[in-house]
Amino acid sequence: MSAITVEGVSKVFAGASGQSMLALSDVTLDIADGEFVVLLGPSGCGKTTLLRIIGELESPTTGRVLRDHGGQTAGAEKPLGFVFQEATLMPWRSTAANVALPLEMAGVGRRERMARVREMLTLVGLAEAEEKYPHQLSGGMRQRVSIARALAHDPKILLMDEPFGALDAQTRDTMNVELQRIWLETRKTVVFVTHSVSEAVFLADRIVMLGTKPGHIHSITEVTLPRPRTVDMTESAEFRHLAAELRRQIGEVQDTEARPALSA
Template sequence: MPSFIELRHVTKTYRTLQDEDLLALQDVSFDIGKGEFVSIVGTSGCGKTTLLKIVAGLIPHSGGEVLIGGSSVEGPRRDIGFVFQQPVLLPWRTVLENTLLPIEVMGLPLEQYRERAHEILDMVGLTDFADRYPFELSGGMQQRVSITRALVFEPDVLLMDEPFGALDAMTREAMNLELLRIWSKSGKTVLFVTHSISEAIFLSDRVVALTPRPGRLADTVEVDLPRPRRLDLMQTEAFGKLAKRIRSLLGIKEELGGIE
């Protein structure tokens, strides 16, 4: 598969308030193909959010290069949708108005995108809630709105930073299935951050494992499990083998039971 997003020797050093250098990422290189679903896993503080923000052009890197579609990322890009861990919705705007927010911010013609917004709301099962306000929605529904907001302007790339971290296990599984459905319909390139090894395997074509800080590439693991995927896939031996491999890459001891 030809590369679409390319990370070449990406390094990030933060300057702390104490004026010290903190090496967060070191020499990270990997590629993502167009339409591919790739997850990043690693322990807390290993640089996952940092990596995602660098790819989005939200923060500068200190060394190396990120290319999207062959051009270097130098600042925030319009062709990227970003879903944050918490659904940051504006409480005084309805679901539809929240979905259309990026269109307004970018100064695009609202009328042209209204139909598109309804289509995506339909895709995530929120048609009946278009005129409701965020406080009238459950946490999972709010998170779905933040996904519609990231999709409405048709970005080629979707970056998701632990988007389901705050949800209960059942809602999270439902959201995983929904995300796969949306992804298979829309053909976006997705880079997904999670601390859940099973979530990463279930969703992805490939899982990128980072070492503890400073985040370096431990390895990338190909997930050669058939699609469409169902939740009972997680009970299979092949799934278990992949989870074991990733746990060992992250240095998680089997006898501890590991993280989910």
């Protein structure tokens, strides 16, 4: 069953010089319920734009996004969960209070709210940090709080825009392992944007490679590595071969012609 269907989505942005830029062109994509899909590609290929359209933070110029294949448009049923590159935690709120925020906004009662917060903090491995404030947490811990907050209201779909891009390599590896564990436990549908080939191969069920000028689907690659995946698997021949092929494709799409300009 499909969780997300992207049908013929294109996006045009108005340019400062009176011309318009075609950021995405005729993107069609089907994402299964519970699938972990990674959007990969060079800078400027429209990864974040596509994610924002899926998440209703941007509207497509043409095309549409559907959920659940029931004829319902994006936004129906349970809300989406978002995790961005910056944790965007409120510095004056404790860990528990930051995670509780979407539940407060939804009017969930205090007892139910705190039970859910503790459940989410246990899930992300921060049960002992509920009274700490963001400045007392490491970068990786702050992103775990962001993930807990995004999952607190039990969204069907989790959208993640380079959530570990600002972390050091060792912490990033740790967070990839942790995110995989959380996903295996919750089986949310995840759409994840990254510039990192290794991160994409480690996390994904499928990798959607976007080409540039304008953004379009260049290829879709299924990752058949067994789960749970470990950091040691990144040294395996299968992992290295797939990563090398994806890097070759990125080089291929970077050689495309310049992005065309459209009249306003």
